[in-house]
Amino acid sequence: MEQKNSGISVFQRYLTIWVALCMVVGVLIGRFLPQIPEFLNQFEYAGISIPMAILIWFMIYPMMMKVDFQSIRNVGKNPKGLFVTWVVNWLIKPFSMYGIASLFFMVIFKAFITPELATEYLAGAVLLGAAPCTAMVFVWSTLTKGNAAYTVVQVATNDLIILVAFVPIVKLLLGVSNVQVPMTTLFLSVMLFVVIPLILGILTRVIVSKSKGTEYFENTFIHKFDGITTIGLLLTLILIFSFQGSVILENPLHILLIAVPLVLQTFIIFAVAYIACKLLRLSHDIAAPAGMIGASNFFELAVAVAVALFGTSSPAALATTVGVLTEVPVMLLLCRTANRTKGWFDNEKA
Template sequence: MSFFERYLSVWVALCIIIGVAVGQFFPVIPDTLSQFEYAQVSIPVAILIWLMIYPMMAQIDFSSIVNAGRKPKGLIVTLVVNWLIKPFTMFFFAWLFFRYIFSPFIPGDLATEYIAGAVLLGAAPCTAMVFVWSYLTKGNAGYTLVQVSINNLILIFAYGPIVMLLLRMNNVVVPFDTIFLSIVLFIIIPLAAGYISRVILVKRKGLQWFENVYLKAIGKFTVIGLLLTLIIIFSFQGEVIIENPFHIVLIAIPLIIQTLFIFIIAYFWAKKWRIEHSVAAPAAMIGTSNFFELAVAAAIALFGLHSGATLVTVVGVLVEVPLMLFLVRIANQTRHWFPIENT
């Protein structure tokens, strides 16, 4: 890893502080950016996420997508963890901490909202940011794409029923247009751009130039896009964070426990099955991280901008990025645990 990537957690912390400061001292910036939304998806954030994902998509050798079905173990790990384990453990940890352990500090009605926000967060596996985590762990780009695509198809049909089951609601409305737009922005557009640029540039410049010059050059956009995205997100939510410092600590505890718990299950399951590291690491990352864009949008739509549910989803973003960078480091340092990829 480069010097910049090695201390990425430091840059992340600085960008969070900058984002909160921008929201407090230059509110005209988030106010202006918030006008560019469609289906509760921020277009500026979508563009930056696109910049993060495109370098990953450009790496994809599309024959690897065809061959992904020959390695079903990675898909089994991510699908079982994402849909049969993760939503329910998130509900359990949220219920345990907010309803009982932290009950002296959190009123009952607010605990209900916090549990709802945690469920909205935990029921949606990562769609966009996982490409960043996969890139940082040298994951198989084609296989990561297959994993994310299948999870997105399941997400369309399973998110609403799982949320309704866990919260015992009869009238939960999942913003389908938000899901659909996110899939188009975060997968289809960068995938098409990556495919077209790869075909054209390999044809004109050759594969060696494309891999050794072009991919190294555009790889910098992944980290830059991540940091700029954090500045924008926290410029939107800075006031909420400043007004609830103690509750943010309380909310962060079960979210951190949940994240580590899911990573341990997925990563060690992949190790037990002797799955190649380039498949195992992204498989664990997809389940460990969350589709926070959808969670925040759903919380706002269902409970309101200043609700406890929305606060939990925002804290989810605050906790997730530094924690995922920590897990990326663990994954890179334990690469030798896994078999060498067959080429």
């Protein structure tokens, strides 16, 4: 057992290297073995890749097993973390994204891109900014030892707000009157990445605890899944970059230009939420996921809307795709930052 834990520790210690290798492997597959992503792309429904959904399940399921109903009920006793999530995601993030993207695309990068391209890149950035993350938050929460029950409630309430706030915000910032949100994508994502894994996780917890005891579940069974989240993350990276391999190789300069404001926005939003939690004296296991949920994006929704509004090969769709490409490496860096600054929160209690 000691050797196994040591192996996992070494594996996670060099996670950045594994991530870089997986990105390279994904791009090479997309370039030299395009038949593989073409085949996998056939398994898609409502803009959601079924193979990717399966891999995300591998990442989410271990965390969901840590959730029990009592913990969910207790979240209401300390709602400040929820308030931080709501305020940052809906009153700050979409508007800061619009401001930062406008500054870079319309002013700083004016010599490199045409006004027409700048407008569509801005549209793609706004779609990302108005769609805070759903599925991947559970991965970031796991990697930062977040409070599983609290993260579930943060994500669930955020999904409810998306239903009513996404369209008005996009219309306000872009002046687009014909925003058509693919509701099937939205509802299917919530069901696939929140509701179903949560039910299965809780059922697993109840069944194993009843048959083998709570102590066995907490000390032995749950640890059988150690490392699965990380492996699922790396396989997801290979899949994402294989899907986008040709895009990366054909648009290297523009991908870099788009990435700059998106990455800057990610760091700023994380810092705002994370520091707000510190000022409110929240514990680290609430603060870290609160920072992650605003910093990352619901890219399935953003890409689907960009394609519906502007077309598959549009600059707006490219901008949302760059959001997918930059998210995982940047979020892993933020996870490391959150773990290294855990000491800031050691005196706080949940």
